Amino acid sequence: MKKKKKYGFRKLINDIHLWIGLISGIIVFIVCLTGTILTFEHEIKALFSESLEITPSGKKISLTELKENLSKELGKEAIISSVTLQEKSTAPYEFRVKQSPKERRGTTYFVDPYTGASLVPKKTSADDFMFSMFKLHRWLLVDSKIGRPIVGIATILFLILSISGIVLWFPKKLKWKNFKAGFKIKTKANWKRVNHDLHNTLGFYSCILILIMGLTGLCWSFEGYRNGLSVVMGTKVFGNRGGNQVNTVTxxxxxxxxxxxxxxxxxxxxxxxxxxxxxxxxxxxxxxxxxxxxxxxxxxxxxxxxxxxxxxxxxxxxxxxxxPLNVQIASLIKPIHTGEIYGVFSKILYFLACLIGTSLPITGTLIWLNKMKKKKRA
Missing domain, CATH: 3.10.450 (Nuclear Transport Factor 2; Chain: A,)
Incomplete structure (x- = not known):
């Protein structure tokens, strides 16, 4: 008669990993899938939108005149708050216009600096699709007051899954030959073993980026977390949203x-x-x-x-x-979360990590189902 195995630490971690994965699997799948798509949001939009490149001809109209003309065109109520000038000579000026002082983002108006003509980009299906992906990623397409904390809780659970997954990745006997199996996928094995390796190995390779995305993503879900992170970092996260405090005399x-x-x-x-x-x-x-x-x-x-x-x-x-380094990191929370921090290179890494994160609930569920079948046979 076989002795019953003791319920040890590894078994506890395994059960935590299993049940949290089953509880949060669907939401984690949705958040990771939408995150994968949103990684290249700007590139996808640009692919479907018309080119707004201009042809340089003659001398550029002064910024003062361009702003005055746009103000007349839009009416007195419109507030032109800012303008962005791209380095490329073929790029139009991007004026940010608000309809009221309380409006946060406003609307972008593109203007040809050589002719003064307004260039209105046509809204494409890609714009609506990406906005839907954004709302699904942040609020699950429900009211933000309801969806934001749900996504936040699912993110916390995913962080616990990531940490417990790293613990389970380590072999029971810490020898190099045992570690080697965790670094590769045995493609010639049966589908159950391949599925297990996809979950185990790919999860290990992507865990660092997943942890970074999760820890930064919580800044948008919970104000208390964001304030706590500000205390830990010694500087306010999203601290520049209120503008600069500078005394001026007229x-x-x-x-x-x-x-x-x-x-x-x-x-x-x-x-x-x-x-x-x-x-x-x-x-x-x-x-x-x-x-x-x-x-x-x-x-x-x-x-x-x-x-x-x-x-x-x-x-x-x-x-x-x-x-200071802490101020630099705090000001880069958003690009660190989205993968824009190092441009295309980091976006590709984030895309792959999100893609793996999308697959983990699927491969994990298949591992659980296979174990349940084994128990029934036994």
Whole structure:
């Protein structure tokens, strides 16, 4: 008569991994599948949308005139809050327009800087599809107050699954020959063994990126988590959303500078080529907030910033490279989560990791079903 095996630590971890996987499997599958698609969101949209490239001819119209013309076209209620100037000469100017001061994002209007003509991109089915994927990823297509915490709880469970999966990946006897099996997929074995290796090996290779995506993704699900992470990091996550706190003094007798002059001052402070985003002065902030993205930088999403008051004085200059490491990481939470941090290279890695994450609930369920069949036969 065989002795009954003791219920040890490994068995406990296995049961936790199993039941959490069965409980959260469907939501994890949906979140990972939509995350896989959203990794290349901009590229998919660009593939289906018409090209807005312009033909350079003659001299560019001044930014002041372009903004005034667009303001007349849209009416007094429209607030033109910012403009983005791409490095390519064939790219139009991108004006951000809000219908009210409370509006957060606004609408983008593309303008030909040589003719002043507004270029209106046609909305494609890809835009609607990607927005649906975004809502499914963040809120499961239900009200955000309900869907956001559900996705957040599923993310926490997925993090527990990842950690318990790493523990189970390690062999009982820590010898190199036992480790080797966990690094490869035995393709010539039967389908059950292949399925097990797909779950075990691919899960191990993707676990680091899955943990990164999960830990950063919780910032959007729970405010308490985001505040706690801010305390741990020693700086506020998403801290720049409220704008910059800069004291300015208005002088009625002093002449104000033009938009072109503000850009020239910014180029002197940040003397390199790259995309430039300009936030115009408004009733709350009497200064220009200009961000510049160095095209030769290690990351396409990092930027330097200079604040210039309406009289041409540089109020503040922030270089990303000079910020403390914790501040750099906190400001990059979103691109770290989406995979945009290193451009196309990191996007490919995130795409593969999300694809593996999508497969894990399927392969894991098949492993469980096979074990249940074995028990019935026994």
């Amino acid at each position: 002088h009625e007798n002093l002449p104000t500078i033009s938009y072109e002059k503000a850009m020239a001052i910014a180029d002197q402070s940040l003397p390199y080529q790259g995309k430039t985003a300009i936030n115009f002065p408004n009733t709350n902030n009497a200064y220009y907030s200009i961000r510049k993205y160095n095209e030769d930088n290690w990351s396409p999403v990092t930027s330097d910033q200079v604040l210039i008051d309406i009289y041409g004085n540089v109020l503040k200059k922030e270089l990303f490279a000079e910020k």
